[in-house]
Amino acid sequence: MNVRVAVETPRQPEVAALLALSDMIAAALYPGEPRRALNQETLDAPGIHLLVARQHGVAAGCCALFEGPEGTAELKRMVVEPSHQGQGVGRALLEAAEGLAQGLGVTRMQLEVGIRNTAGEALYRCAGYRDRAPFGRYRASPISRFLEKAL
Template identity: 35%
Template sequence: MIKPTRYGAPVARSLVAAIMAELSERYGGDGEGDQTPVEAVEFDPPEGLFLVAWRDGEPVGCGGWRTLSHFSEPGIPEDVAEIKRMYTAPAARKSGVAAALLAAIEESAREGGMRRVVLETGLPQPEAIALYEKAGYTRIPNYGHYRDDPLCVSYGRDL
């Protein structure tokens, strides 16, 4: 089951903390994970939505979208959403949770009037890259906080 959840809710904060810990492991550094500026309000409808995946009463994944034009670079069309904080707990990986979350994020973005979604990931995340490419995402020029990072790879897909 996938349910909308406030980004600041305890379950969301717990999953985001797990994302950050994993990103710190994969990329090294100070333990902060992704340092892209993110505010909880960015995931509030109608400018975004945050989702949590549940299995057997336990949260096993999360992800959301935010309207990129309102929170990022000038000149971005208003109908472009950015996917952020995609995560699947290790025990739920390879079970379809990530694909289901991605589909739910895309559907909610489409329902929110978005025509395109973009995202940043990194070379140390080959599982994420494989997921996005399998879902039809193609490489786009890097953008945002990590635009100049040699480990950053950005993807986009029309909805």
Template identity: 40%
Template sequence: MRFCTEPDDMQFHLALEDPATPDVIALLEAGDAYGASLYPAESNHFLPLDALRAPNVRFVVARDGQGTAVATGAIALADGFAELKRMWVVPEARGKGISKAVLADLEARAFDAGHALLRLETGIDNHEALALYERKGFIRRGPFGCYREDPLSVFMEKQLGAAAETA
């Protein structure tokens, strides 16, 4: 478990959790609804709950000082890379550094698991997410894994390691 305090004094902690708890399921459903409001079903690539509980997935939850789940994120460890999945911060907790902390935590977990490459897919209209990923060193690339070219998707990757940690 990692405790974080951001400049606006919002305290939160990050920990690996089972995604199949009612409050976390509610967060995942909120993220699904947001994605569904922006993109057709064939352009949403959410890992379902069962897949989030697989042995190759590390699922983290950020909770505020009262223990309320305010953000989620996961990495799926694949052959040769890790994939970032299910990043979501509730609207009322945005702008407080939580997404940066979740991303940094997941990058460290991927690297600790022996993966020096982190990839992701997100939508073209997820402007805040795209800006975060670009600020944190992700570069655009083509589809990977089972993904196909999709005009509504953006594919990105980042090299992890000592050089990346100083950025």
């Protein structure tokens, strides 16, 4: 597998490319649907941690951990570059995000996943995430599922 995950600055070209890939995937899965924009500037803020997975030094994927209220954190914008899929990159990112969250005192990890992102949802469910109601600023949506895991 040889995947190394670390918190890195979002202000680097490899991260910009991964975020653009994430936008492209979301647009293909949910054409015409509104999406919450996340960019390098948004991710470079207090309480937000960008994790980058690297294989042989190459950025293979990323995700963001947003610290929330009352012992919660939200996992956002997980993406794995297609040539690195099926190699444990997503699982490594998820495990690293959960470990970071626990180190920050988080007791519940939350996320929103689109209904057409079957691979992402399968990963989360396999890792122990279960259905929950919308949280934070989210509202119920026919294209979204909301999941949570006690850490």
